[in-house]
Amino acid sequence: MKIYLTLFFIVLINLTFSQDDRDLIHQIDSINSSALSHLKNNEIVLSFQSFNKVKKISDSINDNYGKAFSNFYLGNIYNLMQEYENAERSYKAVIKPATKINDNYLTANAYLKLGELYQKAQPKENIISHFKKALFYITKDSTSSDKNYTLEQYNDLMLNIRIKLCEFYLEDSKLDEALIHLLRLEESMSSSENANPYFKGYYNYIYGQYYAHKNLHNNATIKFNEAISDLEKVDLNTNYNGGFLLSKAYKELSLSLVQIDKKEEAYLALLNYNDCNDEFVNREKARHEAIVKSKFLIEDYKNDALIANSEKLRQFEIAKEFRRINIVITVTLVLLAISLITLFRNYLTKRKLSETLKQQNEELVEAKNEALKSSELKSKFISNVTHELRTPLYGVVGITSLLLSNNSLNSKDSKLLESLKYSGDYLLSLVNEVLQFGKIENQKIELKKVSVDIKHLVENIARSFDYKLQETNNEIKTYIDDHVPQYVECDNVRLSQVLINLIGNSIKFTKNGCVNIYVKTLNILNDKVDLRFEIQDNGIGIPEEKFNTIFENFSQLENSNINYQGTGLGLSITKKIVELFGSKIELESKYGFGSTFSFNVTFKIDQESIKANIPKSDTAAISEDTTLTKDTHNILIVEDNKINQIVTKNLLEKQDYKCMVVENGVESLNLLRKQDFSLILMDINMPVMGGIEATKLIREFDLNTPIIALTAADVEDLKQNFKSIGFNGIITKPFDNYEFFQTIETNIQMSLRNNAS
Numbered sequence: 045m046k047i048y049l050t051l052f053f054i055v056l057i058n059l060t061f062s063q064d065d066r067d068l069i070h071q072i073d074s075i076n077s078s079a080l081s082h083l084k085n086n087e088i089v090l091s092f093q094s095f096n097k098v099k100k101i102s103d104s105i106n107d108n109y110g111k112a113f114s115n116f117y118l119g120n121i122y123n124l125m126q127e128y129e130n131a132e133r134s135y136k137a138v139i140k141p142a143t144k145i146n147d148n149y150l151t152a153n154a155y156l157k158l159g160e161l162y163q164k165a166q167p168k169e170n171i172i173s174h175f176k177k178a179l180f181y182i183t184k185d186s187t188s189s190d191k192n193y194t195l196e197q198y199n200d201l202m203l204n205i206r207i208k209l210c211e212f213y214l215e216d217s218k219l220d221e222a223l224i225h226l227l228r229l230e231e232s233m234s235s236s237e238n239a240n241p242y243f244k245g246y247y248n249y250i251y252g253q254y255y256a257h258k259n260l261h262n263n264a265t266i267k268f269n270e271a272i273s274d275l276e277k278v279d280l281n282t283n284y285n286g287g288f289l290l291s292k293a294y295k296e297l298s299l300s301l302v303q304i305d306k307k308e309e310a311y312l313a314l315l316n317y318n319d320c321n322d323e324f325v326n327r328e329k330a331r332h333e334a335i336v337k338s339k340f341l342i343e344d345y346k347n348d349a350l351i352a353n354s355e356k357l358r359q360f361e362i363a364k365e366f367r368r369i370n371i372v373i374t375v376t377l378v379l380l381a382i383s384l385i386t387l388f389r390n391y392l393t394k395r396k397l398s399e400t401l402k403q404q405n406e407e408l409v410e411a412k413n414e415a416l417k418s419s420e421l422k423s424k425f426i427s428n429v430t431h432e433l434r435t436p437l438y439g440v441v442g443i444t445s446l447l448l449s450n451n452s453l454n455s456k457d458s459k460l461l462e463s464l465k466y467s468g469d470y471l472l473s474l475v476n477e478v479l480q481f482g483k484i485e486n487q488k489i490e491l492k493k494v495s496v497d498i499k500h501l502v503e504n505i506a507r508s509f510d511y512k513l514q515e516t517n518n519e520i521k522t523y524i525d526d527h528v529p530q531y532v533e534c535d536n537v538r539l540s541q542v543l544i545n546l547i548g549n550s551i552k553f554t555k556n557g558c559v560n561i562y563v564k565t566l567n568i569l570n571d572k573v574d575l576r577f578e579i580q581d582n583g584i585g586i587p588e589e590k591f592n593t594i595f596e597n598f599s600q601l602e603n604s605n606i607n608y609q610g611t612g613l614g615l616s617i618t619k620k621i622v623e624l625f626g627s628k629i630e631l632e633s634k635y636g637f638g639s640t641f642s643f644n645v646t647f648k649i650d651q652e653s654i655k656a657n658i659p660k661s662d663t664a665a666i667s668e669d670t671t672l673t674k675d676t677h678n679i680l681i682v683e684d685n686k687i688n689q690i691v692t693k694n695l696l697e698k699q700d701y702k703c704m705v706v707e708n709g710v711e712s713l714n715l716l717r718k719q720d721f722s723l724i725l726m727d728i729n730m731p732v733m734g735g736i737e738a739t740k741l742i743r744e745f746d747l748n749t750p751i752i753a754l755t756a757a758d759v760e761d762l763k764q765n766f767k768s769i770g771f772n773g774i775i776t777k778p779f780d781n782y783e784f785f786q787t788i789e790t791n792i793q794m795s796l797r798n799n800a801s
Contacts, residue, residue, distance in 0.1 A: 108141035245274030442691030554583030709738025
């Protein structure tokens with residue numbers, strides 16, 4: 045009797061758990077459908093939450109399909125968010141459960157995504173092995189997975205994998221291997237009556253690239269035209285990559301048409317490329333904004349999930365304890381024999397719970413690491429956006445300055461131009477503040493040491509606020525100690541930035557008042573001098589309770605954003621630059637009676653410049669020094685942007701340099717073989733031939749002429765390796781005039797000394 049009763053309870057328990065598992069599987073399928081719908085509608089956060097829920101449920105019942113499916117789409121979301129380490133981890137988590145259930149479609153997809161991820165950093169062998177594994181699984185017998193995927197899905201994935209292989213071999217200059225897969229793709233395309241127009245276009249685009257690599261530009265032109273015809277059938281609103289590929293096809297078509305001397309058609313193709321590229325860029329901006337917004341929302345979701353999960357664990361432990369007591373009491377009352385089975389079942393439950401807790405702890409650690417990365421991602425995004433603003437700002441500020449120097453303007457036009465320049469300078473200062481903040485946060489700023497005339501520097505900075513002083517009805521007075529050495533060695537750009545930020549801050553919060561600038565000598569010992577800089581105003585002042593927060597990021601006085609403009613970064617950046625000088629900024633203020641900002645710095649005295657009385661870096665002195673024979677200095681400007689050409693050329697000619705302008709690297713090479721120049725200003729990104737390639741070719745026959753990279757892009761790799769390329773220096777647009785002329789004159793004089801010796 046006891047044996048039958050025991051068997052009855054065992055069967056009952058198994059039936060109960062089987063029914064629970066089936067209910068959970070139905071729940072998983074329902075959530076998956078909802079998550080896919082959210083993802084299709086660009087509701088990324090809702091989709092992310094749903095797939096995470098599927099992942100947890102699948103792990104709890106060891107449902108391999110649910111685990112593989114949820115991890116694959118989580119990988120896609122992480123990839124979209126540019127969180128590549130998390131994406132790699134999710135794609136790898138697909139492979140094991142998918143292979144257990146012979147889901148070749150998901151397995152192949154995971155290997156394909158990993159190969160695409162590894163193209164950013166991994167060795168070529170690792171990339172190609174993942175593409176080949178993807179091809180192996182998609183070509184296996186797929187009957188076990190037909191219930192989940194259509195034949196069209198299998199065919200599209202097969203085409204995508206082969207196209208990626210062709211593209212990889214072309215980039216690696218392995219044309220024979222690329223041709224093999226192109227021919228196999230051609231067979232697949234011809235056998236499919238309703239081939240996806242996106243993959244047809246992609247295939248023709250790759251074939252066109254193959255012909256271009258073989259210099260068969262007529263054939264390449266045909267294929268690029270076919271690609272464009274196919275891609276124009278793609279719905280670009282639902283297929284993001286279609287727009288990007290269409291713009292690339294127009295660009296490659298233009299290049300091929302140039303090679304076969306069809307310049308008018310090439311020009312039309314280039315116009316189409318510009319239109320497609322502009323449309324793609326607009327979509328990319330909208331998509332990027334959605335991604336950034338989703339990142340912040342996902343981070344909030346993760347933080348909320350951490351809090352909720354800890355409470356859930358506590359409740360789970362309490363519920364588990366009560367359940368155990370009830371089971372023990374019930375089993376004891378019904379039958380002693382069943383207690384043994386119950387104990388064994390509890391043991392299995394504990395082990396399973398232990399594994400679940402271990403996995404959840406790992407997820408908590410991962411969530412913590414992701415939270416630490418979020419700040420860096422935000423800074424990188426802001427930096428990328430602000431870099432794109434610098435090129436047009438360079439043209440606006442530069443051309444406005446040139447127009448203001450025209451003495452024939454009437455007073456009304458001059459006032460309008462002064463307003464325009466002030467607005468441009470203000471916008472430029474905001475952009476530079478954000479960039480400066482990102483660089484300081486990432487510890488990418490190093491101080492330079494050049495010779496600086498402190499008196500000229502301070503007076504020039506004070507004069508630069510003339511328009512703002514008129515607007516606020518303020519005045520500036522400078523008081524420089526007679527014992528201050530004429531020349532010291534310091535980073536004049538960073539020192540200027542500190543003074544400009546502090547003076548501008550005082551002017552902004554002062555009306556009908558005065559701003560005093562003091563430079564005092566504290567001590568002179570051997571070749572070192574201790575200087576104290578003080579910026580004093582009689583403005584609104586700062587409450588004492590704000591002293592500790594005024595230098596924080598994005599901090600402003602309470603309600604000041606109503607009356608005053610600014611990012612709230614100026615004083616924060618100033619404080620950090622002063623700290624780079626090995627000092628700290630001091631504040632004295634009484635609310636309603638003004639403020640005084642001060643800092644002490646130690647500089648090395650430049651005895652050689654004092655003896656020679658020749659400034660090395662003060663651009664104001666350079667422009668006034670009639671002993672310099674700048675009319676003999678010929679500078680070549682290599683720049684494709686028309687506005688930048690005008691601004692840079694006029695700036696140099698105002699300083700009596702002679703200039704010539706060419707639009708790309710090829711033109712510069714042809715000119716330099718015929719004519720000598722004192723210095724070359726080389727843009728980096730240009731059509732036909734870029735600045736890096738042109739510089740390398742110039743250095744094959746000219747090792748002496750200084751070449752300065754003049755670019756709006758803040759490229760760290762270029763800054764680290766510019767000497768090995770052949771550059772003598774780098775100037776980032778929009779540049780500081782001090783640094784611009786200092787770099788030019790220093791390199792010209794160094795070149796003259798080297799040639800003389």
